[in-house]
Amino acid sequence: MSGPSSYEPKTAFERWLDVRLPIIRMANDTALDFPTPKNLNYWWTFGGILAVCLVIQIASGVVLAMHYVPNAGLAFDSVEHIMRDVKHGWMIRFIHANGASMFFLAVYIHMARGLYYGSYKAPREVLWILGCVIYLLMMATAFMGYVLPWGQMSYYGAVVITNLFSAFDGVIPGLGTYITTLLWGGFSVDNPTLNRFFSLHYLLPFMIAGVVGLHIWALHVPGNNNPTGVDVKSKSDTVPFHPYYTVKDGFAIVLFFIPFAWFVFFAPEALGHADNYVKANPLATPAHIVPEWYFLPFYAILRSIPDKLMGVLAMFGAIAMLFAVPWLDRSPVRSMRYRPTARWFFAIFIVATIILGWCGGQLPDDVILPIGKSETGAPTGFTVVWLSRILAAYYFAYFGILWFLKNEKTLPVPETISAPVLAEKV
C-alpha cells in the first residue's frame, strides 16, 4: 500500500522543503492519508494506545531520573523524596509505576488481537517479529525499572531473575556464572548491579522507540490486516487514516486513560507489593517473592519444571513460540472468524495463560483441591504446581495444534472487506 504519494505541497515553504527533506510528505503518507481498511474494530486501537504508553513512560521517566539517585544506600530514600518533596512527584511516580502495568495490559491485548486475526501471517511476518522484539525489550526494561526503588521486592526479584542465568552452567560450564557476574558487576546483587540496571533502564526505552519505528515501517508496506483477514482489493475498502482513525484511536486512548487514571489517583499501590516499601536488606529474605503481575504466567511456567535449566528453557521457549508462530500456523485463512475449530483452541489458550498468571502468584505447593491430610494435618491434594504443569503443557500444545489445523474446515471467507458489511445491510 506504499503506493504513489498523495501529498501536494501548498505553500512556497512546503515546496522548498519537499525537494530537500520530504518530511511533511512522509508524515502525510504515513499518518494522514494512509489508506486504512474501513472495518477495523476497537481491538485495533491498541497500537495507538501503546505508542501513547511509550511516550508517557519516557516523559515521566526522564523527570524521575532528574531526582532519582542510583545508589544502593540512597535509592529508596530518593524515591521517597520524589513522593514527598518534589512538586507533583507523587503523580509522576505513580504514572510511571502504573504506566508500566497499563503498557503491559495494552501489549497483551495487542498481541492477542494479532494471534486471533492472523496478523502474523504473510506478508506480515517481519512486522510480527519486530513486535515480539519490542515485547522482549519491554520485559527487560520493566524488570530493571522495578529494581530501581531498591525495596525488598526489587532486590529479591533481581536476585531470583539474575540467578536464573546460572542455569546455563549446565550447558557450558562457566557460561551461567559468567552471565550472572556480568549482570551483577560483582559476585552478588549490589550497588554495581543497581547502577548498570539504571543505565540500561534509561537506554532500552529509546531502543524500543527505534524498533517501534521499524514496526510501523513494516506495517506500512503491506498495510493493516483487518477483522476479516481479507486483503484490501479496492479503494472502496479503505478510508484515509485521518480523520477516520485519528478520531477512533483518539476516543479509545481517552477511554484507556480512565482506568489508568483510576489506578494512579485512587489505587496506586493495588498492583504493587507492600514489601517494596521495606528497604532492600540482603540479610532478610521475604517469605514470598513474587514478580510483577505481567511476568506471572512465565514465572508459573518456570516453576512448573523441577529442573532449573529445563525451567529456564521452557520460560524462554514460551516466548520463542511467539517468534515462530508465523511458520507454525499453516492455515491459508488469516482470521479466526472463519476458523471455527482454531478459535476454540485460541479461547482456551487465552484462559490458560490467564490462569497460569494466577498460579504464578501462588505458592507452588498450595493445595487447590484438597483430597487428604498429611500427618501434620496440612491438606494434601491437587496443587498449584500441577495445575501450572497442565496449563503450561497446553500453552505449548496450542502452537502445535495450529500446525495440525492446516486443513481445518473453515467458514466461507468474504470476497472483499466490503462484502460482509453489504451483506448485513441487505
Place this chain on the structure above:
Amino acid sequence: MLRKALSAAAVLACLTFGGAASAAEHGHTLRPVTFSFDGPFGKFDRGSLQRGYKVYAEVCSSCHGMNLLSYRNLAQKGGPFFDEKYKNPNDNPYAKAIAAAIEVPDIDPDTGDAITRPATPADRFKDPYPNEPAARAGNGGALPPDLSVIAKAREGGAHYIYSLLTGYHEAPAGLTVAPGQYYDEYYKSDLSSAWKGPKDKVPPGGVLAMSFQLTPDRVAFDDGTPSSTDQEAKDVAAFLAWAAEPHAEERKETGLAVMIYLLIFAGITYLSYRRIWKNVAH
C-alpha cells in the same frame, strides 16, 4: 458463542487477579475498623492526626524513628497542624514549638564538639537510638522498624497497625512464649515450633519483641477525647497512614477532577467519532 466465551474469560481474568491480590495474605482477618480516609474519596480527620502524632511522640518515638519526616511536614498542607495563615510550614508556630522542645545532636561550628541543640522545623524527626546495634541492644535483639512508610510496608496498612496494637492478649494455652516476646493475634510469625498442641491447630498470630503499648490513658489528648486503647490505636494508625503518603489527600482530590475531565472528554471524542464515521458503511 465465542464472544460469550471471551467475555467470560475477561471476567475470569479480573476475578483471578483480584483473588490473587487478596489471597496473598493468608493470615487472620483484621479487626474491623473504618477510617475517615478509607476509599477513593476519604479524607484525613485533622483532629485524629493531631492526636495520632501525640501518641507517636509520647509513646512510639522512644523506640521507633521516622526518618523520612521533618517537623515542618506536620504543618504542610494536608498535615496535622496545617494552618492557612502559614503557607510556609517552617513559620507555623506548632511546628516551631514541637521542634523546639526536642534536642537533636549537632556539631558546634566553632569548636567541632558534639553538642545538642533545640530542633528547628527543618530537622528530621529525631532518631531514638544513635545506631542499629544500640536499637537492638535496647529491644532484646529486635530492631524497631522506622515508621515513616510502615503503613505502606504492611499488607492492610493502617487497618493492620490498628489490629496489631490492639491485638495483644494472653498467649493460647500450649504456646510457649520466650521471655521478652509477646503474643499478638495479628502479628505474623511462624509459631509451629513453639506450639505443643495438635499440628493442624496452630493458633493464628505471632510473637514479637514489642510489648503492649497503648494502655488506657497512656496519652492525655488535648481535645478531651477519652484515651481508650482503641482510640489511641486508631489515631496513631491514622497518623502513620498520613505519614506514609502525605500527599494522599491531594492525590484523591486531583483524581476526582481528572476523572470528571476524562469522562467529558471521552463523551466529546465519542460524538466526533460518530459524526465523522456517519457516512461510512463499516
